Amino acid sequence: MAQQKGFYDQVYDVVARIPSGRVATFGQIAQLIGRPKMARFVGYASNNQKSWHLPWHRVVFKDGTLVGEPFFDQQYKALKEEGIKFTKDKRVIMEQFQWHPESENIPDDIRDWPLVF
DNA sequence: ACATTGACCTACA
């Protein structure tokens, strides 16, 4: 049999492919792997030192809320530098910036769309 | 070898 990858390793494969300037949610990643009920474990996977080279700052809650302390400030700064825009309460505007891997041809000018609050 | 523990999301009362 071909190598059986563990759940965490599949998570890492997906996270590694999130493009700069886009975000994915924990639940979305779980779904992409085919385990829709395991959003929680996606979060757990990010704790492993083994995965700290991955762009975890591009992973947010479903409503665009950034992860809690102690990561919030760094994540906010990193996403802002990638051109992502936020609502007044510092949530990512998911309608514009969520990554949709099944349709890679999202217009590049997406970040110039008018802000919707 | 076992217990602990850690960046989530959905359904349902």
Added chain:
DNA sequence: TTGTAGGCCAATG
């Protein structure tokens, strides 16, 4: 509308 239970991975001590 708010609160709570269930899902069941893998590194660490």
